Every structure is written in structure tokens, then in C-alpha cells.
Amino acid sequence: MNGVYLWLIHEQGNSPAIWFVAGLAVAALLALYGALPTAPARRPALIAAGVLLLGLGLAAILTIGFPIVLAGLLAIIAAARTRPAADRNEYAHP
Numbered sequence: 001m002n003g004v005y006l007w008l009i010h011e012q013g014n015s016p017a018i019w020f021v022a023g024l025a026v027a028a029l030l031a032l033y034g035a036l037p038t039a040p041a042r043r044p045a046l047i048a049a050g051v052l053l054l055g056l057g058l059a060a061i062l063t064i065g066f067p068i069v070l071a072g073l074l075a076i077i078a079a080a081r082t083r084p085a086a087d088r089n090e091y092a093h094p
Helices: 002-012 018-034 042-059 065-081 085-092
Strands: none
Touching: 002 018, 018 042, 018 065, 042 065
8 A cells, every 4th residue: 555655646746744654664564573473472563553554544534545444454353363472372382
């Protein structure tokens, strides 16, 4: 979505909001970390990515916000379905 946002802003002849680009990049990195099944802070990373994406999506709801809101909801759902790290480690060592 960062690429879409930058393209859209460029086509309109405006300059991008750096805070929005940075927020999307941070959310993407958090979601990428949260996608790792063995990450110790997987759930908090997914929650942070979801909250950040929901906020950014709502801020941009009149343009590209809807897909960003959907991504935020998916990150929150993934966080809810993730077992805590203590439970994951319990099964790793017999």
C-alpha cells in the first residue's frame, strides 16, 4: 500500500506525508516480525501492527484507507489466534 500511496500522491502532484509513509513501513515490519512462528514477541507485534494499520487506514479512509483497515483487522485476528510464547515453548521441549 505504500507504493500505491506514493503513486497516487505523485499523480495528484502533491508531496507525500512522511509520517504516513513511515507509519505504513513500521506496521509492515511489525507484521513481518509477527508472521514468524517462533518470534518471542509475536502477539504484541501483531497487535501493534493492527492498531497502527487501523489508525492509518481510518486517517486515509477517503482514498486508500479501506484496504489498510482490512489489513489491520487481519493483524488483530492473527494476534488473537496466536498462542502465547510460553505455550509455544512448552511443546518445544519434552
